[in-house]
Amino acid sequence: xxxxxxxxxxxxxxxxxxxxxxxxxxxxxxxxxxxxxxxxxxxxxxxxxxxxxxxxxxxxxxxxxxxxxxxxxxxxxxxxxxxxxxxxxxxxxxxxxxxxxxxxxxxxxxxxxxxxxxxxxxxxxxxxxxxxxxxxxxxxxxxxxxxxxxxxxxxxxxxxxxxxxxxxxxxxxxxxxxxxxxxxxxxxxxxxxxxxxxxxxxxxxxxxxxxxxxxxxxxxxxxxxxxxxxxxxxxxxxxxxxxxxxxxxxxxxxxxxxxxxxxxxxxxxxxxxxxxxxxxxxxxxxxxxxxxxxxxxxxxxxxxxxxxxxxxxxxxxxxxxxxxxxxxxxxxxxxxxxxxxxxxxxxxxxxxxxxxxxxxxxxxxxxxxxxxxxxxxxxxxxxxxxxxxxxxxxxxxxxxxxxxxxxxxxxxxxxxxxxxxxxxxxxxxxxxxxxxxxxxxxxxxxxxxxxxxxxxxxxxxxxxxxxxxxxxxxxxxxxxxxxxxxxxxxxxxxxxxxxxxxxxxxxxxxxxxxxxxxxxxxxxxxxxxxxxxxxxxxxxxxxxxxxxxxxxxxxxxxxxxxxxxxxxxxxxxxxxxxxxxxxxxxxxxxxxxxxxxxxxxxxxxxxxxxxxxxxxxxxxxxxxxxxxxxxxxxxxxxxxxxxxxxxx
Numbered sequence: 207x208x209x210x211x212x213x214x215x216x217x218x219x220x221x222x223x224x225x226x227x228x229x230x231x232x233x234x235x236x237x238x239x240x241x242x243x244x245x246x247x248x249x250x251x252x253x254x255x256x257x258x259x260x261x262x263x264x265x266x267x268x269x270x271x272x273x274x275x276x277x278x279x280x281x282x283x284x285x286x287x288x289x290x291x292x293x294x295x296x297x298x299x300x301x302x303x304x305x306x307x308x309x310x311x312x313x314x315x316x317x318x319x320x321x322x323x324x325x326x327x328x329x330x331x332x333x334x335x336x337x338x339x340x341x342x343x344x345x346x347x348x349x350x351x352x353x354x355x356x357x358x359x360x361x362x363x364x365x366x367x368x369x370x371x372x373x374x375x376x377x378x379x380x381x382x383x384x385x386x387x388x389x390x391x392x393x394x395x396x397x398x399x400x401x402x403x404x405x406x407x408x409x410x411x412x413x414x415x416x417x418x419x420x421x422x423x424x425x426x427x428x429x430x431x432x433x434x435x436x437x438x439x440x441x442x443x444x445x446x447x448x449x450x451x452x453x454x455x456x457x458x459x460x461x462x463x464x465x466x467x468x469x470x471x472x473x474x475x476x477x478x479x480x481x482x483x484x485x486x487x488x489x490x491x492x493x494x495x496x497x498x499x500x501x502x503x504x505x506x507x508x509x510x511x512x513x514x515x516x517x518x519x520x521x522x523x524x525x526x527x528x529x530x531x532x533x534x535x536x537x538x539x540x541x542x543x544x545x546x547x548x549x550x551x552x553x554x555x556x557x558x559x560x561x562x563x564x565x566x567x568x569x570x571x572x573x574x575x576x577x578x579x580x581x582x583x584x585x586x587x588x589x590x591x592x593x594x595x596x597x598x599x600x601x602x603x604x605x606x607x608x609x610x611x612x613x614x615x616x617x618x619x620x621x622x623x624x625x626x627x628x629x630x631x632x633x634x635x636x637x638x639x640x641x642x643x644x645x646x647x648x649x650x651x652x653x654x655x656x657x658x659x660x661x662x663x664x665x666x667x668x669x670x671x672x673x674x675x676x677x678x679x680x681x682x683x684x685x686x687x688x689x690x691x692x693x694x695x696x697x698x699x700x701x702x703x704x705x706x707x708x709x710x711x712x713x714x715x716x717x718x719x720x721x722x723x724x725x726x727x728x729x730x731x732x733x734x735x736x737x738x739x740x741x742x743x744x745x746x747x748x749x750x751x752x753x754x755x756x757x758x759x760x761x762x763x764x765x766x767x768x769x770x771x772x773x774x775x776x777x778x779x780x781x782x783x784x785x786x787x788x789x790x791x792x793x794x795x796x797x798x799x800x801x802x803x804x805x806x807x808x809x810x811x812x813x814x815x816x817x818x819x820x821x822x823x824x825x826x827x828x829x830x831x832x833x834x835x836x837x838x839x840x841x842x843x844x845x846x847x848x849x850x851x852x853x854x
Contacts, residue, residue, distance in 0.1 A: 227302040227303065227304060227305055227306075228302060228303040228304070229300055229301070229302055230301045230302060230303050231301050231403055232298045232299065232300045232301070233299050233301075233403045233406045233407055234299075234406060235298055235299050235406070236405075236406050236409045236410065236519075236557075237409075237413070237557035237559045237560050238520075238522070238523075238558065239296075239367050239368075239519055240296065240297070240559060241557070241558060242257060242366060242367045242519070243292070243296035243367070244559070245257075245609065246296075247296075248569075248571075249448065249450060249609075252449070252450040253450055253607075253609065254340070255336075255605075255606065255607040256605060256607040256608050256609040257365055257366035257367060257609065258334050258336075258337075258363060258605055259363065259364050259365070259366050259369055259370075259371070260330070260334065260361060260362065260364075260603035260605075261361070261362055261374055261378070261587075261600060261601065262330075262359060262360060262361045262601040262603055263359075263360045263598045263599070263600060264357070264358075264598060264599045265357070265358045265359070265360060265593065265596045265598045266357050266598070267356055267595045267596040268356060268595050268596075269352075269355075269356065269358045269596065270388070270389040271350075272388075273385050273388035273389040274309075274388075275309055276384075277381055277388055277394075278381070280384045280394065281380055281381050281384060282304075282305070282307055282346065284380060284396070284399045285377070285399050285517040286301045286399075286401050286402040286518075287345075287346075287369060287373070287402045287517045287518045287519075288307070288344070288345070288346040288364070288369075288517070289303070289305045289343075290302070290305075290345065290368055290402065291339075291340065291342055291343035291344075291345065292340050292341060292367070294341060296340070299368075299403065299406060301403055302343075305343045305344040306344065307346060307347060307348070309348050309349070309350055310350070311351075311352075312325075312349075312352070313351075314326075314351050314352060314353055315352050315354050315355070322351070322353050326351060329361075330361070331606060333347075333349070333363055333603075334603065334607070335606050335607075338365040340365065340367065345364060345365040345367065345368045346362075346363070346364045346365075346368070346369070348360070348361065349361040349363075361603070362374070362377060362378070362381075363603075366519060367519050368402070368519055369517060369518070369519065370504075370506065370518070370520055370521045371506070371521075371582070371584050371587065372506040372508050372520065372521075373508075373518060373519075373520075374587060375586075375587045375589070376515055376516070377517060378587075378588055378591045379590050379591050380399075382593045383396060384396070385593050385594065386592070386594035389594040390594060397515075399515065399517070400513050400515055402516070402517065405513060405516055405518055408511070412555065413557070413560075418555065418556070421553045421555055421556045424553045424556075425525070425553065425556055425561050426561070426564050426565065428525075428527050429565050433565055433567055433576065434496070434498040434499070434500055434527075435776070436490070436496065436499060436501075436578055437494055437496065437773050437774065438490075438493065438494060438578070438579065438611065438612070438773075439493070439494070439771070439773050439774075440634060440773055441633065441634050441635045441638050442632060442633055442634075443748040443749065444572050444633065444773075446571065446572055446796070447571045448572060448573065448574070449630065449632040450607040450630070451606070451607060451608075451630070451631050451632060452605055452606065452607055452608030452628055452629060452630055453604075453636065454604035454605065454626055454627065454628040454629075455626075455627050455629075455636065455640065455643070456626050457643045458622075458623070459624070459625060459647070461622065461623075463647070463651060464623050466654040466655075467481055467485075467650060467654055468481075469654075470653070470654045470657055471540070474537055474540050474541050474544070475544065476540055476543075479583055480540075480543065481540060482581075482583075482616065483526075483547065483581060484528075484543040485646075485649060485653060486501070486581050486614070486646065487501055487530055487543070488530050488536060488539065488649065488653075488661055488664070489645065489649050490579065491530040491532075491661065492645075492661070493645070493666070495774070495775055496775040496777070497529055497530055497531055497532075498527070498529060499527070499528045499529070499530065500525050500526065500527050500576055501526050501528070501579055501580070501581055502526070502576075502579065502580035502581070502610070503523070503524045503526050503550075503580070503581055503582070503583075504522070504523055504580065504582050505551065506520060507520030507522055507554075507555070510522070510554050511555070522554050522555065522556060522557065522558065523558040524550055524551075524554055524558075525558070525561070525576050525577050526546075526547065526550055528543060532660065532661050532662025533660060533661075534660065534661060535657070535658045535660055535661070536653045536658070536659055536660075536661055536664065537653075537657035539661060558577075562576065574609070574610055574611060577610070578611040579610065579611060579612045579613075579614070580614065581614050581616070582613065582614065582615045582616065584615055584616065584617045585616060585617060585618055587600065587617070588600045602617055602626065604626075604628065605628060608628050608629065608630055610628075611629070611630050611633055611634075612627065612629045612630070612639075613627075613628040613629075614627055614628075615628065625643065625646075627639050627643060648666065649664055649666065652664050652665065692761060693725075693758060693761045696718070696721070696722065696758065697722065700719060700721075700722040703718055704717065704718055705717050705718075706718055708720070708721045709721060709754060711750065721755065721758070723821075724755050724817065725755050725758040725762060726759075727759075727821060728755060728756065728817060728820075729759040729760075729762035729763045731759075732760065732763040732765065733763055735790060735806065735808075737760075737763050737790060738764050738765065739765065740766075741764075741765040741789045741790075742766055742767075742768050742787060742788045743760045743765050743766070743768065743788065743790045743792060744767075744768045744782070744783050744788040744790070744791040744793075744803075744805060745757060745760070745767050745769055745770060745791075745793075746770040746771075746772045746779065746792070746797055746801070747772065747792065747794045747797070747810060748772065748796070752810050752814065753810075756792050757769075760792075765789075768782065768783075768786050770783075772793070772796075772797050776800065779801050780801055780802050780803060783801065783803040783804075783805055784803065788805040789805060789806065790805055790806045790808055791803055791805040791806070792810060792813075793808075793809065793810070794809060795809055795811050
């Protein structure tokens, strides 16, 4: 078309709070809502956007626009959650008689299909990036697009603080019934809706009961000894303050594999959900090498309390703790997990936020507390949904911001399954998530074929693919004088090109002369620490020019460095330091005193402040070229215990 449609001033409908929507009642916000409120206060608008929930329905057939608009208004009046906002301090849910929430409509029928798809995609992105106003509302918004006379596209969006996945299913069921009645010219007849305000009051009463205290103690007991930290290897250094920008990639699971998973799990007496969940725990064990895993699992509070038709934020986030081991078979692990997961489900009526307070977990601005990875089940969301004269396709709209490091959502039905990987783009590359999906799918195929396989023997990727990658990674052939040590080769460059760029990191530039002089100063500092030939120096730091200089200085001192990825599991790092008898551990302020070790800890920041004291000092020690660096690293990798047998 000549004039491609553009999104016209899309934003939540404004209204003057002083003109007053009529307040019906105000009740205390429940603990899960308060946790979202705190997250918003700490993370700002990006954290707020990470709670945007949205689904769309592509509808085909004779469409009654007036019936849909009336049905949407009826839906808002029917459910208190859709007419709610929050008090200034977030402590109360304010229920209004009505809140302005106009249907956003656009007629795109004059455009071709590619133009329509682009418009809808742009709109969906803008919608995901538009924060809800938690104080004034509305916290529910709708949009409708006409594609042609018999094809329409409806989007329902809500803030998670008043609407969870279960609620979206209820909203679609009710909307279908309301629309169908209006389309047939009938008065809708639905039973009275359950009130969010009543649920909130019952929630607080239950939280004071003896039964709740027992449930809470069940979870406290699981973490009374220690609180593990799940360290997924990341592509980028973890920022000091959490970020929320995300992306989602969807992968369809082969129906034959779905059937095989069900069959294998059934033989072990386990449900499909339990089998998938346990498989993912094993995947995390193989990926991280940690045998103490905490995985978040959202559980619907509506089901636990019998409020099946309630719309609101009723999710209880369960921190499932598991201890996979390499020396047991997958099927034995699965059977063991069945009982534990059922026990956890039996104790789901607790609040995650209150547990964090009871465990006294220090809030780390760089991390998600306790459950950085979440595994969610959203299967059958549109069960029981129908619209008079219309067929529809359900679309789960991706978020543009994510509150967890990885949120893996399992959607679809028993025969059709999609894994939606929503991940923090400040931590992970798209290619890494694709590899994780490939490896998880490979793991599923292995365990359904040989359930008795030992967990340690499950390959993350096929051997053929692994060898192909190793061949590519190891193709680093280059001619150089092998009789010279690396530091001597760099010294030659210093004499030839003292003012040429040796290191560039972002905006920082270091010449060969700078590199040589600074590494000499740091080597002199090491010599004062009585470091010498045969000593092992651990280096646990994020990539930076300082890390590179540290490695060069260690070689100049005659010692050998032991490279340590700070994102490795803490237990593995401490084992590496002990096994290698490391004399010194170079690390940064970020990882200060994180590792229990006999090695002398030296902070890179402190060392840099003292380098001037070593200006002009000559390094007299003659370093002999040898294989010790390679030998040490390979030895550590071969002896490291845990789920992963990969080497770098």
